[in-house]
Amino acid sequence: MEISVKRSEFLNELAPMQGIVERRTTIPVLSHILLRGEDDKVHLAATDLDVSLTSWCGAEVKGSGGIAVQARKFLEIIRAVVGDEVELVLEDEKRLSIVAGKSRFKINGLSPEDFPTLPDVKAEAATAIPFSLIKRMIGKVIFAVSTEESRFQLNGALMKLKEGAMELVATDGHRLALVENALESGKDGDGVLVPRKALQELLRFEGDGDVSFRRSEHHLSFEIGHRELICRILEGTFPDYERVIAKDNDKKAIFDRKHLGEAIQRVALLTGDRARAVRFQFETGRLTISAANPDLGEAVEEVTCEYAGREIRLGLNPDYMHQFLAAVETEKVHLALKDENTQCIGLPVDGGDERYLCVMRI
Numbered sequence: 001m002e003i004s005v006k007r008s009e010f011l012n013e014l015a016p017m018q019g020i021v022e023r024r025t026t027i028p029v030l031s032h033i034l035l036r037g038e039d040d041k042v043h044l045a046a047t048d049l050d051v052s053l054t055s056w057c058g059a060e061v062k063g064s065g066g067i068a069v070q071a072r073k074f075l076e077i078i079r080a081v082v083g084d085e086v087e088l089v090l091e092d093e094k095r096l097s098i099v100a101g102k103s104r105f106k107i108n109g110l111s112p113e114d115f116p117t118l119p120d121v122k123a124e125a126a127t128a129i130p131f132s133l134i135k136r137m138i139g140k141v142i143f144a145v146s147t148e149e150s151r152f153q154l155n156g157a158l159m160k161l162k163e164g165a166m167e168l169v170a171t172d173g174h175r176l177a178l179v180e181n182a183l184e185s186g187k188d189g190d191g192v193l194v195p196r197k198a199l200q201e202l203l204r205f206e207g208d209g210d211v212s213f214r215r216s217e218h219h220l221s222f223e224i225g226h227r228e229l230i231c232r233i234l235e236g237t238f239p240d241y242e243r244v245i246a247k248d249n250d251k252k253a254i255f256d257r258k259h260l261g262e263a264i265q266r267v268a269l270l271t272g273d274r275a276r277a278v279r280f281q282f283e284t285g286r287l288t289i290s291a292a293n294p295d296l297g298e299a300v301e302e303v304t305c306e307y308a309g310r311e312i313r314l315g316l317n318p319d320y321m322h323q324f325l326a327a328v329e330t331e332k333v334h335l336a337l338k339d340e341n342t343q344c345i346g347l348p349v350d351g352g353d354e355r356y357l358c359v360m361r362i
Helices: 007-019 071-080 131-139 196-204 257-270 318-327
Strands: 002-006 032-038 041-047 051-058 060-062 065-070 085-092 095-100 103-110 127-130 156-162 165-171 176-182 192-195 210-215 219-224 227-232 251-256 278-283 286-293 297-304 312-316 332-337 344-348 355-360
Touching: 002 007, 002 032, 002 051, 007 041, 007 051, 007 071, 007 085, 007 196, 032 071, 032 085, 051 196, 065 071, 065 085, 065 095, 071 095, 071 103, 127 131, 131 165, 131 176, 131 196, 131 210, 156 196, 192 196, 192 227, 196 219, 196 227, 251 257, 257 278, 257 286, 257 297, 257 318, 257 332, 312 318, 318 344, 318 355
Parallel strands: none
Antiparallel strands: 002 060, 002 085, 032 041, 032 065, 041 051, 051 227, 065 103, 085 095, 095 103, 127 210, 156 165, 156 192, 165 176, 176 355, 210 219, 219 227, 251 332, 278 286, 278 312, 286 297, 332 344, 344 355
């Protein structure tokens, strides 16, 4: 196998593979990417057995063949060399020669037969989702996905395709984020749990056009351009999230998003690493934010707002509020309140989404 490929195009497809490969694994081949040359294309694949990514770019190929090479080191070499073209020559099934400009490398690899067989997602029809839409929706909920492995059913987001709409929901048990938007190709179906790693990789992708979404019994496929991301569906039952969202938070406080976020960040400087909480005191026309730490001291700041309800005091995690404010795209936000014992709901004011909210507590 001999491959000649444009270095810039090759790097564009090679770099995203790094997020998939397992760097600390007892299975050596999972730290490798599979390279195959055939039909005037160089094909790339990476997997951690739960999430897989395949891609290709055009190339001049003489003779078909393949090899699995150590992903991180191979990327470092391709990034470091100079020249517009890279030549890859398979000397034997476990040794690859790399030539670019005046540089020559020979790296050891593994036989392609050692690389895991990747799942093939077969479905009757694919659903077209604008890539810009799904990427924006992921960005608005991914911060609420749980990172606790013991709560595996919360280690992803619930994706629902409904009649004319798409909904994405995530929760870690302490806060919940939900976003819904119109989708012409949306159709009624059961929700599916998309793992956090797959969501993170989709956020890193660049591209235009539509994502072709397909579902099989155990896997999901997201295909855009040359790339196809396949992930295993998370097992488990997602909470009945609509019951978590309070329907009677009738008191509304409206803020300038930027000013509120900056004030919370300043006060949060005096919270501890373990006790991440600030006190919010809502009064007519203003919010007083405060934090007290016996080891560090105290901080107090006032923020003007549109609020005309009775005085309410409650504690909130500043990180939760900051992540919500960072995800909102509007200049103003409103916090829906009821009393000291009920969760706070953050919403945008006149946002572009059909529905977006974040339920928060300490």
